[in-house]
Amino acid sequence: MSLRTSSFFAALGAAAAFACADVQAQTRELGSSGVLLDGVAALVDEGMVLKSELATRMSLVVDNLTQQQEQLPAEQRSPLPPLSVIESQVLEQLVLKEVQLQRADRLGIEIGDDFLNEALSSVADQLGLTLEQLPEALAQENIDYAMYREDSRQDLIINQLEQRDVISRIAITPRELEQCLQRAEASLTNEFLYNISHILVGVSSAASPENLAAGQREVSEILTRVEAGEDFGQLAVTYSDSPTALEGGSLGWRRGSELPTLFSDAVTQMQPGDVSEPIQSGSGFNLVRLNNMRGDQRVMVDQVRARHVLITTNEVLDDDAAMQRLRGIRDQILGGDDFSTIALAVSEDTVSAADGGDLGFMEPDSFVPEFAEVMTSLPIGELSEPFQTRFGWHILEVLEHRSYDQTDDVKEQQCAVEIRATKTEEEKQMWLRRLRDQAFIDTRL
Structure with missing residues (x-):
């Protein structure tokens, strides 16, 4: 599998591999010492786009466009756009990237090595490699690993900037969410499998009112017997x-989608074992029983309701002092003082402190591992010993356990993602246009 096409990051990092000596030679000038000096393609606020960057990216784009044409049947191939057009498009992309990176820097958005390594490990895993094997694999395709890492870091920074400036600000109205849920429900219904049985009390379409009434009485009597437990x-x-x-x-x-139209509305609203009310059709009166169904998988999660008191350390209060303070608080609660009152007064988790330390029902995995371990191992009603997490020192009490049906929550989350996705591209383009309009850009080509 080619690294150039196997991942998002590889497509970006491969730029170095396609640097064209002829194009680069046209973008550099000889200094008085005979050393090639880089040129400026565009000034962008406090930064710039170098001509060497533009040449590198141009080579990649031209190479990719050429490969795409070569993969088409001969009769479908078309000449590439003029190089001047491609150059203008590529320079615009580089200018926009520089504008975004400068904004991210002003906002303090950074990608540390640990986060970057996790992202690159994911790419390597998709290729069947380890992170340690990735540099060698890139080298085999003439891709510089240092440049690959830097390109990847920049794109992760831009992704975080877009999350902050665009995606997180997209509003979803209740009506949009309702419509999405209705579409999702209809789609799922069509994919479910239903096992049904049917009783028909036949009545001619030309039957007299008396015959219709007799058929209706008969089907009602059968329904009564079913409800009484008959098979x-x-x-x-x-x-x-x-x-x-x-x-x-x-x-x-x-x-x-294959249910008889006559029965579909009733069946899709039923649970296994339910029998419909009589349904009149041109051939008589019908009863439908839903014997079983497949595909309606519920999302069940185990949740714990707990409350805690948090004490953080500082220059005055070190770990030992924080632990001893919590021991004293624990003794007060065991001695009969009210947990909620104490949490409200002393806990430094301001959000839960307002509720007496109550964290509500949560999945243990929602918390840091040290906290989750205590939460899952502590019996209901027992007060923990003081323990430490990255946030400080805690004491914890588990109040309840429950199994929670999260199906509807998951559906709403999926709909929210879908709605944002439909709005993101338009919002992103308007955002980029605003950033560009606000920036000082001087093209030097």
Whole structure:
């Protein structure tokens, strides 16, 4: 697998591999000492885009466009745009990147080596490599690892900037969320599998009012017997006028999209074991039983409700002093003082302190590992010994456990992601235009 096309980062980092000597020679000037000096392609506020950067990126773009054309059938190939057009487009991309990086720097957005290594490890893993093997693999494709890392770091910085300035500010209205959930529900319904059975009390389409009334009475009586506990299949064998009567009325497994239109509205609202109210059709009166269904997977999570008191360290209060202070607080609570009152008065977790230290129902994995370990191991109603996390020193009490159906929450989160995705590109383009308009840009080509 080519590293140039196997990942987002590789496509960026591969720029160094395609540097074209002819193009670069045209973008540099000889100094008086005979040493090649780099030129400026554009000034961008406090920074600049060098002509060597532009030449490197141009080579990559031209090479990629050429490869794309070569992969097409001969009759579908077309000449590349003029180099001047490509150069203008590439320079605009580099200018916008410089504008974004400068804004990120002003906001203090940084990507540390640990975070960068995690991202590159993920790329390496997709290629079946370790992070340690990645430099050698890049070298085999003439890609400089240091440049690859720097390009990757810059793109992670820009991603975080976009999260801050664009994605986090996209508003989702209740109506948009409701419509998305309705579409998702309809789509899921069509993919579910339903096992249904059916009883038909046949009545001619030309039946008299008296015959219609008799058929309605009969189907109501059958429904009463089903509700009283009689077997639906046996009643179908005995009374159904449907061709499936001898199979106990079974219609087998059907996808939601394959359900008879007559039954679909009722069946999709039922739970396994439910029997519909009588449904009138041109052939008579129908009863439908939902025997089973597949595909309705609920998302269940184990949650814990706990409360805590947090004491942080500082220049005056070191770890030993913080631990001893919490021991004293613990003794007060064990002696009968109210946990909530103490947490409100002394806890330095200001959010939970306002609720008496109560953290609400949460999944233990939502917390740092040290906190989660105590939360999962502590019996209900027992007060922990003081323990330390990166946030400071804590004492903790577990109040309740529960198994929570998170299905609806997950659906709402998925819809929120979907709605933001549909709005992101337009919002991003407007944001980039504003950044560019506010920047000083002097093109030197």
